Amino acid sequence: MINQRFAMLIKVQQQREEKLQAQFVKAQQFYLQSEQKYQGLAGYRTDYILQSQQQGSVGLQSRQYNQFVNFIGKLDQAILQQSKAVQQAQAAAEQRKQxxxxxxKKRKALELLVQRGEHAELIKQAKQEQKNADEYASQQFMRNRLHAEAN
Known part of the structure:
Protein backbone atom coordinates (compact mmCIF):
# COMPACT_ATOMS: atom_id res chain seq x y z
CA MET A 1 0.00 0.00 0.00
CA ILE A 2 0.95 3.61 -0.37
CA ASN A 3 1.13 4.04 3.39
CA GLN A 4 4.00 1.59 3.65
CA ARG A 5 5.91 3.31 0.85
CA PHE A 6 5.64 6.72 2.46
CA ALA A 7 5.92 5.69 6.12
CA MET A 8 9.69 6.06 6.19
CA LEU A 9 9.56 9.38 4.37
CA ILE A 10 6.97 10.71 6.83
CA LYS A 11 9.06 9.48 9.77
CA VAL A 12 12.16 11.27 8.48
CA GLN A 13 10.16 14.43 7.85
CA GLN A 14 8.66 14.25 11.34
CA GLN A 15 12.12 13.90 12.90
CA ARG A 16 13.30 16.90 10.91
CA GLU A 17 10.24 18.85 12.02
CA GLU A 18 10.88 18.00 15.67
CA LYS A 19 14.51 19.08 15.34
CA LEU A 20 13.46 22.39 13.80
CA GLN A 21 10.84 22.89 16.51
CA ALA A 22 13.48 22.35 19.20
CA GLN A 23 15.75 24.87 17.46
CA PHE A 24 12.90 27.37 17.38
CA VAL A 25 12.14 26.89 21.08
CA LYS A 26 15.82 27.37 21.93
CA ALA A 27 16.05 30.50 19.76
CA GLN A 28 12.85 31.87 21.29
CA GLN A 29 14.24 31.33 24.79
CA PHE A 30 17.48 33.08 23.83
CA TYR A 31 15.48 35.99 22.43
CA LEU A 32 13.48 36.30 25.67
CA GLN A 33 16.68 36.18 27.73
CA SER A 34 18.22 38.88 25.54
CA GLU A 35 15.11 41.00 25.94
CA GLN A 36 15.23 40.58 29.73
CA LYS A 37 18.89 41.59 29.76
CA TYR A 38 18.05 44.67 27.71
CA GLN A 39 15.22 45.59 30.07
CA GLY A 40 17.55 45.06 33.03
CA LEU A 41 20.18 47.39 31.57
CA ALA A 42 17.61 50.04 30.74
CA GLY A 43 16.14 49.80 34.24
CA TYR A 44 19.58 49.99 35.82
CA ARG A 45 20.37 53.11 33.77
CA THR A 46 17.17 54.79 34.95
CA ASP A 47 17.84 53.86 38.58
CA TYR A 48 21.45 55.07 38.34
CA ILE A 49 20.35 58.42 36.91
CA LEU A 50 17.76 58.86 39.68
CA GLN A 51 20.30 58.06 42.38
CA SER A 52 22.84 60.40 40.83
CA GLN A 53 20.28 63.18 40.65
CA GLN A 54 19.52 62.71 44.35
CA GLN A 55 23.23 62.87 45.16
CA GLY A 56 23.61 65.84 42.82
CA SER A 57 20.97 67.80 44.68
CA VAL A 58 23.39 68.08 47.59
CA GLY A 59 26.25 68.88 45.24
CA LEU A 60 28.69 66.96 43.05
CA GLN A 61 32.36 67.53 42.53
CA SER A 62 33.49 67.84 38.94
CA ARG A 63 35.30 64.51 39.18
CA GLN A 64 32.10 62.77 40.38
CA TYR A 65 30.13 64.43 37.60
CA ASN A 66 32.65 63.25 34.98
CA GLN A 67 32.48 59.71 36.39
CA PHE A 68 28.68 59.89 36.23
CA VAL A 69 28.71 61.05 32.60
CA ASN A 70 31.28 58.43 31.60
CA PHE A 71 29.35 55.64 33.29
CA ILE A 72 26.08 56.71 31.65
CA GLY A 73 27.90 56.70 28.30
CA LYS A 74 29.10 53.16 28.95
CA LEU A 75 25.60 52.10 29.94
CA ASP A 76 24.20 53.68 26.77
CA GLN A 77 26.73 51.71 24.70
CA ALA A 78 25.83 48.48 26.49
CA ILE A 79 22.12 49.17 25.96
CA LEU A 80 22.72 49.86 22.26
CA GLN A 81 24.70 46.64 21.86
CA GLN A 82 22.06 44.68 23.74
CA SER A 83 19.33 46.22 21.59
CA LYS A 84 21.14 44.93 18.49
CA ALA A 85 21.51 41.51 20.12
CA VAL A 86 17.76 41.48 20.86
CA GLN A 87 16.95 42.32 17.24
CA GLN A 88 19.27 39.59 15.96
CA ALA A 89 17.86 37.04 18.39
CA GLN A 90 14.32 37.96 17.39
CA ALA A 91 15.15 37.62 13.69
CA ALA A 92 16.83 34.25 14.30
CA ALA A 93 13.84 33.00 16.28
CA GLU A 94 11.47 34.10 13.52
CA GLN A 95 13.60 32.41 10.86
CA ARG A 96 13.64 29.16 12.83
CA LYS A 97 9.90 29.39 13.36
CA GLN A 98 9.36 29.73 9.61
CA LYS A 105 3.51 21.73 6.10
CA LYS A 106 5.64 19.19 4.21
CA ARG A 107 4.83 16.47 6.74
CA LYS A 108 1.13 17.25 6.63
CA ALA A 109 1.21 17.20 2.83
CA LEU A 110 2.82 13.76 2.88
CA GLU A 111 0.25 12.51 5.36
CA LEU A 112 -2.55 13.89 3.19
CA LEU A 113 -1.03 12.18 0.15
CA VAL A 114 -0.99 8.88 2.04
CA GLN A 115 -4.55 9.41 3.22
CA ARG A 116 -5.74 10.12 -0.33
CA GLY A 117 -3.86 7.09 -1.62
CA GLU A 118 -5.45 4.87 1.00
CA HIS A 119 -8.87 6.28 0.13
CA ALA A 120 -8.28 5.61 -3.58
CA GLU A 121 -7.14 2.07 -2.74
CA LEU A 122 -10.31 1.45 -0.72
CA ILE A 123 -12.46 2.72 -3.60
CA LYS A 124 -10.55 0.48 -6.02
CA GLN A 125 -11.06 -2.53 -3.73
CA ALA A 126 -14.76 -1.75 -3.32
CA LYS A 127 -15.20 -1.54 -7.10
CA GLN A 128 -13.36 -4.82 -7.56
CA GLU A 129 -15.52 -6.50 -4.91
CA GLN A 130 -18.66 -5.12 -6.59
CA LYS A 131 -17.42 -6.34 -9.98
CA ASN A 132 -16.75 -9.81 -8.53
CA ALA A 133 -20.17 -9.87 -6.85
CA ASP A 134 -21.87 -8.80 -10.12
CA GLU A 135 -19.97 -11.44 -12.06
CA TYR A 136 -20.87 -14.12 -9.54
CA ALA A 137 -24.53 -13.07 -9.62
CA SER A 138 -24.51 -13.09 -13.43
CA GLN A 139 -22.97 -16.57 -13.52
CA GLN A 140 -25.45 -17.80 -10.93
CA PHE A 141 -28.31 -16.36 -12.99
CA MET A 142 -27.02 -18.06 -16.14
CA ARG A 143 -26.63 -21.40 -14.33
CA ASN A 144 -30.14 -21.16 -12.94
CA ARG A 145 -31.51 -20.27 -16.37
CA LEU A 146 -29.66 -23.11 -18.11
CA HIS A 147 -30.77 -25.48 -15.39
CA ALA A 148 -34.39 -24.32 -15.76
CA GLU A 149 -34.28 -24.71 -19.58
CA ALA A 150 -32.79 -28.18 -19.25
CA ASN A 151 -35.69 -29.33 -17.07
Whole structure:
Protein backbone atom coordinates (compact mmCIF):
# COMPACT_ATOMS: atom_id res chain seq x y z
CA MET A 1 0.00 0.00 0.00
CA ILE A 2 0.95 3.61 -0.37
CA ASN A 3 1.13 4.04 3.39
CA GLN A 4 4.00 1.59 3.65
CA ARG A 5 5.91 3.31 0.85
CA PHE A 6 5.64 6.72 2.46
CA ALA A 7 5.92 5.69 6.12
CA MET A 8 9.69 6.06 6.19
CA LEU A 9 9.56 9.38 4.37
CA ILE A 10 6.97 10.71 6.83
CA LYS A 11 9.06 9.48 9.77
CA VAL A 12 12.16 11.27 8.48
CA GLN A 13 10.16 14.43 7.85
CA GLN A 14 8.66 14.25 11.34
CA GLN A 15 12.12 13.90 12.90
CA ARG A 16 13.30 16.90 10.91
CA GLU A 17 10.24 18.85 12.02
CA GLU A 18 10.88 18.00 15.67
CA LYS A 19 14.51 19.08 15.34
CA LEU A 20 13.46 22.39 13.80
CA GLN A 21 10.84 22.89 16.51
CA ALA A 22 13.48 22.35 19.20
CA GLN A 23 15.75 24.87 17.46
CA PHE A 24 12.90 27.37 17.38
CA VAL A 25 12.14 26.89 21.08
CA LYS A 26 15.82 27.37 21.93
CA ALA A 27 16.05 30.50 19.76
CA GLN A 28 12.85 31.87 21.29
CA GLN A 29 14.24 31.33 24.79
CA PHE A 30 17.48 33.08 23.83
CA TYR A 31 15.48 35.99 22.43
CA LEU A 32 13.48 36.30 25.67
CA GLN A 33 16.68 36.18 27.73
CA SER A 34 18.22 38.88 25.54
CA GLU A 35 15.11 41.00 25.94
CA GLN A 36 15.23 40.58 29.73
CA LYS A 37 18.89 41.59 29.76
CA TYR A 38 18.05 44.67 27.71
CA GLN A 39 15.22 45.59 30.07
CA GLY A 40 17.55 45.06 33.03
CA LEU A 41 20.18 47.39 31.57
CA ALA A 42 17.61 50.04 30.74
CA GLY A 43 16.14 49.80 34.24
CA TYR A 44 19.58 49.99 35.82
CA ARG A 45 20.37 53.11 33.77
CA THR A 46 17.17 54.79 34.95
CA ASP A 47 17.84 53.86 38.58
CA TYR A 48 21.45 55.07 38.34
CA ILE A 49 20.35 58.42 36.91
CA LEU A 50 17.76 58.86 39.68
CA GLN A 51 20.30 58.06 42.38
CA SER A 52 22.84 60.40 40.83
CA GLN A 53 20.28 63.18 40.65
CA GLN A 54 19.52 62.71 44.35
CA GLN A 55 23.23 62.87 45.16
CA GLY A 56 23.61 65.84 42.82
CA SER A 57 20.97 67.80 44.68
CA VAL A 58 23.39 68.08 47.59
CA GLY A 59 26.25 68.88 45.24
CA LEU A 60 28.69 66.96 43.05
CA GLN A 61 32.36 67.53 42.53
CA SER A 62 33.49 67.84 38.94
CA ARG A 63 35.30 64.51 39.18
CA GLN A 64 32.10 62.77 40.38
CA TYR A 65 30.13 64.43 37.60
CA ASN A 66 32.65 63.25 34.98
CA GLN A 67 32.48 59.71 36.39
CA PHE A 68 28.68 59.89 36.23
CA VAL A 69 28.71 61.05 32.60
CA ASN A 70 31.28 58.43 31.60
CA PHE A 71 29.35 55.64 33.29
CA ILE A 72 26.08 56.71 31.65
CA GLY A 73 27.90 56.70 28.30
CA LYS A 74 29.10 53.16 28.95
CA LEU A 75 25.60 52.10 29.94
CA ASP A 76 24.20 53.68 26.77
CA GLN A 77 26.73 51.71 24.70
CA ALA A 78 25.83 48.48 26.49
CA ILE A 79 22.12 49.17 25.96
CA LEU A 80 22.72 49.86 22.26
CA GLN A 81 24.70 46.64 21.86
CA GLN A 82 22.06 44.68 23.74
CA SER A 83 19.33 46.22 21.59
CA LYS A 84 21.14 44.93 18.49
CA ALA A 85 21.51 41.51 20.12
CA VAL A 86 17.76 41.48 20.86
CA GLN A 87 16.95 42.32 17.24
CA GLN A 88 19.27 39.59 15.96
CA ALA A 89 17.86 37.04 18.39
CA GLN A 90 14.32 37.96 17.39
CA ALA A 91 15.15 37.62 13.69
CA ALA A 92 16.83 34.25 14.30
CA ALA A 93 13.84 33.00 16.28
CA GLU A 94 11.47 34.10 13.52
CA GLN A 95 13.60 32.41 10.86
CA ARG A 96 13.64 29.16 12.83
CA LYS A 97 9.90 29.39 13.36
CA GLN A 98 9.36 29.73 9.61
CA UNK A 99 11.65 26.74 8.92
CA UNK A 100 9.70 24.68 11.44
CA UNK A 101 6.35 25.69 9.91
CA UNK A 102 7.58 24.78 6.41
CA UNK A 103 8.69 21.35 7.65
CA UNK A 104 5.32 20.92 9.36
CA LYS A 105 3.51 21.73 6.10
CA LYS A 106 5.64 19.19 4.21
CA ARG A 107 4.83 16.47 6.74
CA LYS A 108 1.13 17.25 6.63
CA ALA A 109 1.21 17.20 2.83
CA LEU A 110 2.82 13.76 2.88
CA GLU A 111 0.25 12.51 5.36
CA LEU A 112 -2.55 13.89 3.19
CA LEU A 113 -1.03 12.18 0.15
CA VAL A 114 -0.99 8.88 2.04
CA GLN A 115 -4.55 9.41 3.22
CA ARG A 116 -5.74 10.12 -0.33
CA GLY A 117 -3.86 7.09 -1.62
CA GLU A 118 -5.45 4.87 1.00
CA HIS A 119 -8.87 6.28 0.13
CA ALA A 120 -8.28 5.61 -3.58
CA GLU A 121 -7.14 2.07 -2.74
CA LEU A 122 -10.31 1.45 -0.72
CA ILE A 123 -12.46 2.72 -3.60
CA LYS A 124 -10.55 0.48 -6.02
CA GLN A 125 -11.06 -2.53 -3.73
CA ALA A 126 -14.76 -1.75 -3.32
CA LYS A 127 -15.20 -1.54 -7.10
CA GLN A 128 -13.36 -4.82 -7.56
CA GLU A 129 -15.52 -6.50 -4.91
CA GLN A 130 -18.66 -5.12 -6.59
CA LYS A 131 -17.42 -6.34 -9.98
CA ASN A 132 -16.75 -9.81 -8.53
CA ALA A 133 -20.17 -9.87 -6.85
CA ASP A 134 -21.87 -8.80 -10.12
CA GLU A 135 -19.97 -11.44 -12.06
CA TYR A 136 -20.87 -14.12 -9.54
CA ALA A 137 -24.53 -13.07 -9.62
CA SER A 138 -24.51 -13.09 -13.43
CA GLN A 139 -22.97 -16.57 -13.52
CA GLN A 140 -25.45 -17.80 -10.93
CA PHE A 141 -28.31 -16.36 -12.99
CA MET A 142 -27.02 -18.06 -16.14
CA ARG A 143 -26.63 -21.40 -14.33
CA ASN A 144 -30.14 -21.16 -12.94
CA ARG A 145 -31.51 -20.27 -16.37
CA LEU A 146 -29.66 -23.11 -18.11
CA HIS A 147 -30.77 -25.48 -15.39
CA ALA A 148 -34.39 -24.32 -15.76
CA GLU A 149 -34.28 -24.71 -19.58
CA ALA A 150 -32.79 -28.18 -19.25
CA ASN A 151 -35.69 -29.33 -17.07
Missing amino acids: SWLVAQ
